Amino acid sequence: MVDRPSPEPRWLDDDEHQTWMALATLMVRLPAALDRQLQRDSGLTHFEYQVMAGLSEAPDRTMRMSVLACFAEGQLPRLSQVATRLEKRGWLTRRPDPTDGRYTLATLTDEGMKAITTIAPAHVNTVRTLVFDALTKAQVRHLRDIGHRINHAITNTTPR
Amino acid sequence: MVDRPSPEPRWLDDDEHQTWMALATLMVRLPAALDRQLQRDSGLTHFEYQVMAGLSEAPDRTMRMSVLACFAEGQLPRLSQVATRLEKRGWLTRRPDPTDGRYTLATLTDEGMKAITTIAPAHVNTVRTLVFDALTKAQVRHLRDIGHRINHAITNTTPR
DNA sequence: CCACATGACTTGCACCGTGAAGTGAACGCT
DNA sequence: AGCGTTCACTTCACGGTGCAAGTCATGTGG
Numbered sequence A, B: 001m002v003d004r005p006s007p008e009p010r011w012l013d014d015d016e017h018q019t020w021m022a023l024a025t026l027m028v029r030l031p032a033a034l035d036r037q038l039q040r041d042s043g044l045t046h047f048e049y050q051v052m053a054g055l056s057e058a059p060d061r062t063m064r065m066s067v068l069a070c071f072a073e074g075q076l077p078r079l080s081q082v083a084t085r086l087e088k089r090g091w092l093t094r095r096p097d098p099t100d101g102r103y104t105l106a107t108l109t110d111e112g113m114k115a116i117t118t119i120a121p122a123h124v125n126t127v128r129t130l131v132f133d134a135l136t137k138a139q140v141r142h143l144r145d146i147g148h149r150i151n152h153a154i155t156n157t158t159p160r
Numbered sequence C: 001c002c003a004c005a006t007g008a009c010t011t012g013c014a015c016c017g018t019g020a021a022g023t024g025a026a027c028g029c030t
Numbered sequence D: 001a002g003c004g005t006t007c008a009c010t011t012c013a014c015g016g017t018g019c020a021a022g023t024c025a026t027g028t029g030g
Helices: A014-042 A046-056 A065-071 A076-088 A110-130 A137-157 B014-042 B046-057 B065-071 B076-088 B110-130 B137-157
Strands: A062-064 A092-096 A104-108 B062-064 B092-096 B104-108
Touching (some): A014 A110, A046 A076, A065 A104, A110 B137, A137 B137, B046 B062, B046 B076, B046 B110, B062 B065, B065 B076, B065 B104, B104 B110
Antiparallel strands (some): A062 A104, B062 B104, B092 B104
């Protein structure tokens, strides 16, 4: 709109176009399918699940909010609201870090641990059904390498 | 919570776990990166872009709302609101189908066509940078097959 | 010792997406 | 013809997300 946005009209060839269509569809439908399953079985968002899963594997089931936000690929304001929701359910508690009052420590309660233990198998099962049962062993390894490469490109290219 | 949610404790092996982590990260960060670019350069959502791109390639730049919603992997209420927004910008018009008044035809205006033509190169360039420049030719073909298999599993497994 | 800068987190506001109810048009049955 | 059903679409209310501003605690220079 302002100036020429891109000097290069390098369009996608046929292989790339087909791949892009498949990937775009996947990025819309796979998260949607996983969210539906989690929502139906536990009333949890995928982000909330990721937060609880992360805490459940941390030492003392405790993490600093900022570290947890980075782990769950989210920003701090978002995590803060999610923590409020989980706190109301009694699945999470927050307290200031004794060694540095600027930090806040989030810990998963016993009920939270019990909940995630109940929820996880069905979720893992869904992931297995939708992803791994559909792929060969070789494709699983290929997908890992492909994912790593794209993620690497995003971190290197994207500002911030 | 109610009964045993899953009878099978088939956990992910090491390869699968690494792949799942990479894929989960990708599903969060790639759409976010693409949305940021579109938002910055044109104030458009990825869904809005998909709608306009779909219309731009349709005959007479016209599609029925329901077909367009299906094409863009979205539900009808969502498309309805998006169409309202695009209509306010003068990029889209709606009118009832002359042959069946229950349908609504959405058409891309000349300004809309001009806009998508201006926007598309930068978006394609971002896709190329983040995805295809990071992959080998073989990986592109692998990713296409993997995407097709997972999408197929979703359509077959997911209810509705 | 006090003012200021920095860093971590929370709150408020506006936007977007989802699900349920409402409208209006076309078909089928009597 | 007339009524009811089905279908496509819109509108509304609610919850989640992202961004800018505000709060609190900790270091640092005068």
